[in-house]
Amino acid sequence: MSEVSRLLADYGPAFGQALLLTWKLTVMSFVPGFLLGTVVAVLRLFPLPPLRFVLTLYVEIFRNIPSVALLIFIVFALPDLNVLIDYEPSVILTLTLVCSAFTADYLRAGINTVAGGQVEAALSLGLRPMRVITAVVLPQALRAVVQPMTSLLIALMLSTSLASQVPFPGRELTALVSKIANDSAAGMAAFAVAAAMYVVTGLLIAWAGATLEKKVRILR
Amino acid sequence: MSRPLEDILFGNPSPQALALTRVVSVIAAAVLLLLAAGIVVRFHSAGQLDARFWEFFTWPTTWAFLAKGLLGTLASAAMAAVIALAFGLVLLVGRLARLRLVRWPSIALIEFLRGTPTLLLIYVCFLVLPQVGIKLSTYWMLTLPVAFSTAAVVAEVYRAGVLAVPRGQTDAARSLGLTEAQVFFHIVFPQALRYIVPALVAQLVIVVKDTTFGYVVTYGELMQNAKVIIANYHALVPVYLVVAALYCLVNYGISRASKRIGRPMH
Numbered sequence: 001m002s003e004v005s006r007l008l009a010d011y012g013p014a015f016g017q018a019l020l021l022t023w024k025l026t027v028m029s030f031v032p033g034f035l036l037g038t039v040v041a042v043l044r045l046f047p048l049p050p051l052r053f054v055l056t057l058y059v060e061i062f063r064n065i066p067s068v069a070l071l072i073f074i075v076f077a078l079p080d081l082n083v084l085i086d087y088e089p090s091v092i093l094t095l096t097l098v099c100s101a102f103t104a105d106y107l108r109a110g111i112n113t114v115a116g117g118q119v120e121a122a123l124s125l126g127l128r129p130m131r132v133i134t135a136v137v138l139p140q141a142l143r144a145v146v147q148p149m150t151s152l153l154i155a156l157m158l159s160t161s162l163a164s165q166v167p168f169p170g171r172e173l174t175a176l177v178s179k180i181a182n183d184s185a186a187g188m189a190a191f192a193v194a195a196a197m198y199v200v201t202g203l204l205i206a207w208a209g210a211t212l213e214k215k216v217r218i219l220r
Numbered sequence: 221m222s223r224p225l226e227d228i229l230f231g232n233p234s235p236q237a238l239a240l241t242r243v244v245s246v247i248a249a250a251v252l253l254l255l256a257a258g259i260v261v262r263f264h265s266a267g268q269l270d271a272r273f274w275e276f277f278t279w280p281t282t283w284a285f286l287a288k289g290l291l292g293t294l295a296s297a298a299m300a301a302v303i304a305l306a307f308g309l310v311l312l313v314g315r316l317a318r319l320r321l322v323r324w325p326s327i328a329l330i331e332f333l334r335g336t337p338t339l340l341l342i343y344v345c346f347l348v349l350p351q352v353g354i355k356l357s358t359y360w361m362l363t364l365p366v367a368f369s370t371a372a373v374v375a376e377v378y379r380a381g382v383l384a385v386p387r388g389q390t391d392a393a394r395s396l397g398l399t400e401a402q403v404f405f406h407i408v409f410p411q412a413l414r415y416i417v418p419a420l421v422a423q424l425v426i427v428v429k430d431t432t433f434g435y436v437v438t439y440g441e442l443m444q445n446a447k448v449i450i451a452n453y454h455a456l457v458p459v460y461l462v463v464a465a466l467y468c469l470v471n472y473g474i475s476r477a478s479k480r481i482g483r484p485m486h
Contacts, residue, residue, distance in 0.1 A: 045226040047233075047241055050249035064425065064471035066432035069443060069464050077456040081266045111225055119228045129229045137225065154335075161337035165436075174340045178347060187348035191340065199335035 008193070011180060018176040019197050025088075025160040025172060029095030030153055036096065037103025041111065041141075042133055044104070055104075062101035068162050070094045075166050088170075091163045099156055106148040110141035143216045150209025154202045173197060263457075273455040277462070282449065289445030290466060296363045296431045296441060301424055303367035308374030313404075315375060316382070333372035338430045341365035346437050358439040366430045370423060377419045381412030421478035425471045432467070442466060 008015070044055045062070070071094040074085060085093065114137050122132045164175035171179060173194040181187030223231070233241065263269050276282045314326030333341075345361040356364070385408050393407040434441035446463040450456055 045229060047226065047230045048245045048248050050245060050252055054252050060472060061468055064468045064475065065464055066429035066443075066467055068432045069460070069467055072443075073460045073464060077460045080457050081262055081268060083262075114225060116223060116225060116228050119225060123229070132229060137229075158335075158337040161339040164339065164343075174337060174343065177340060178343045181343065181347035181351070185351055187344070187351055191344050191348055194340060195332065195336045198337065198340070199332055202335040203331070 006186070006189075010186075011176070011190070014171070014176055015173075015193060015197070018171050018173045018194075019201075021163075021170050021172040022157065022160050022197075023201070025091060025095070025163060026153070026157040029092045029099055029160075030156055033096040033099025033156070034103050034149070036100035038107060038138075038142075040100060040104040041107035042138070044108070045111070045133065059101045059104050062097045063105060065098075067094055067098050067159055068165060070097065071162055071165060087166045087168050088163075090166065091160070091168070094162075095156055095159055098159070099152065102152050103149070106145045106152065107141055109148075110143075110145040111137055113144045114140045140218060143218055146209060146213040146216060150206060150213070153209070154205050157201055157205065158198065268457045273453070273458050276449075276453055276455070277458070285445055285449060286442065286462070286466070289440060289442035290470075292434070292439065292441040292445070293428065293431050293443075293470075296359065296366070296434065296439065297424070297427045300363045300367040300370060300427050300431070303363070304370035304374050304423075304427070305420075307367065307371035308378055311371060311375035312378040312382070315379060330372045330375050333369050334376070336369070338365055338369045339433055339436070341369055342433050342436055358434075358437045361437040362431060362434045362439045362441070366427060366433075370427055370430075373423060373426075374420065377416050377423065378409075378412065380419075381416035382408055384415050385411045417481050418478045421474060421481060424478075425474050428467070428471055428474065 040055055040059065044052055044059075046052070071090060074090045074094055075087065078085060118136055118140075119132055122136045123129070127135065160172055161174035163172050164178055168175060177187070177190045177194045180190040230237075230241075260269075267273075311326055311330055314322050315330060317323045317326070342362065342365045345356055345365055349356065389407055389411065390403055393403040398406070431441055432443050435444040435447055438444060442463055446459050450459050453459075
C-alpha cells in the first residue's frame with residue numbers, strides 16, 4: 001500500500017493525464033466508428049452489387065485484422081506510399097476502422113430482429129425504402145444492439161493500450177506503466193493503479209450500457 | 221425462414237427504380253474501380269511495385285520463414301486457448317460457488333482479468349515480473365497473459381451457457397440423488413457447452429489477434445518474423461500487406477467455422 005501512495009505522490013498527475021488520454025482516444029474513435037459503421041450497415045442494404053461486395057470486404061477485413069497489425073501498417077508502411085499520418089490520428093484511425101466494422105456487423109444482426117411484416121406495412125403505407133430504413137428499421141435495430149455495442153466500447157477502451165506501440169507524445173495508461181516499469185522498481189504498483197483505472201472505467205461503461213439497455217429495450 | 225429484410229425493402233421495384241438501380245450500380249462500380257486504380261498508381265509512383273520489393277516472395281525461404289512465424293502464432297494461440305478453457309472452468313466453478321469466501325475473489329479475479337488490456341498484462345510479464353525474480357521464456361510471456369485474459373471472458377461465456385440450461389435439469393438430477401459435483405459436471409455443464417460452442421470458437425479469433433503482441437516480447441510469431449524480413453529487404457508495404465492478409469485469412473476461416481458450428485443441430 002505504501003508503495004502505491006509513494007507512486008501516486010511521484011506520478012499522480014501523470015496517471016490522471018494518462019487516464020484522460022485513454023478516455024479521449026476511446027471517445028474519439030468510438031463516435032466516428034459508430035457513425036461510419038451505421039452508414040456501412042445501411043449502404044449494405046441497397047441493391048447495388050458492387051457496393052455490397054466492397055463493403056462486405058471492408059467489414060470482413062477490419063473485423064479480422066489484428067488492430068496492432070493495422071496500426072503498424074498505418075504508422076510505418078504508409079509513409080512508404082507517401083501517406084504521412086501523425087501518431088495520434090493513426091491510433092484513432094485504426095480504432096475507428098475496427099470499430100466501424102464491428103458496428104456494421106452488430107447492426108446487421110440488429111436489423112435482422114426487425115420483423116419483415118413491419119417493412120411490408122411501411123411500404124404499403126407509401127413510404128419510400130430510404131424512409132422505411134430511417135423511420136422503421138434503424139430505430140429498432142439500434143435499440144436491439146445496445147448490449148453488443150457496450151461490449152464493443154469496453155473492448156475499444158482496452159484497445160487504446162496499443163497506442164503504447166507508437167512513439168506518442170502523450171502517454172496513455174499502458175505506455176505510462178511500461179515507462180515507470182522501465183525507469184524504476186515501482187512497476188507492480190504502477191500496474192495495480194493502471195489496472196484499477198481500466199477496470200473502473202470498464203465497469204462504468206457497463207453500468208451506463210445496462211441503464212440505457214433497460215430504458216430502450218423492446219419487449220416482445 | 222422469412223426473406224431477408226433488404227429483399228422485402230427493394231423486392232418489387234418499379235421499372236424506373238430498376239433502371240435507376242442499374243445506373244447507380246454502374247456508377248458505383250466505376251467509382252470503386254477508379255479508387256482501386258488510384259491506389260495502384262500511388263503504389264507505382266511511390267516505387268512500391270518495383271521488382272526488388274516483391275521478388276523475395278518468389279523464394280521458398282521467405283515463405284518458409286513466414287510459415288514458421290504462423291506456426292509460432294498458432295502454437296501460442298492453441299496453448300493459450302487450452303489454458304483459457306481449463307482456467308475459465310475453474311473461474312466459473314469459483315464464480316458459482318455458494319461460499320462467499322470463494323465466490324467474491326473469483327468475481328474480482330474475473331473482472332480484473334477481463335477489465336485490463338492484454339497488452340498491459342504482457343508488459344507486466346515482460347517488465348515487472350523479472351524485477352521480482354520471475355523469469356519466463358518469451359513463449360510464456362506472450363501465452364500466459366493472453367490465456368488469462370481470455371480465461372476470464374471464457375468463464376463469463378460458460379456462465380451464460382450454464383444459466384441457459386433449463387432449471388428442471390438440475391432439479392431432476394438432484395432428485396435422482398446425484399451429488400452437486402455430479403449434477404454440474406455430468407448434467408449441466410455438458411449441455412451448457414452445446415449452447416456456447418460458437419461463442420467459444422469466436423473467442424479463438426481474439427486469441428489469434430492477441431498473439432500479434434508477440435513482437436513486444438520478441439517471441440517468433442508472424443508479426444515478429446515479418447519485422448525480421450522487413451529489416452532484411454526494407455520492404456515495409458509488401459510484407460505488412462502479406463502478413464495482414466494472412467491474419468485475415470486465418471481469422472476469417474475461424475469465423476466461418478464458428479458460424480457453421482453455430483447452426484442449430486436439430
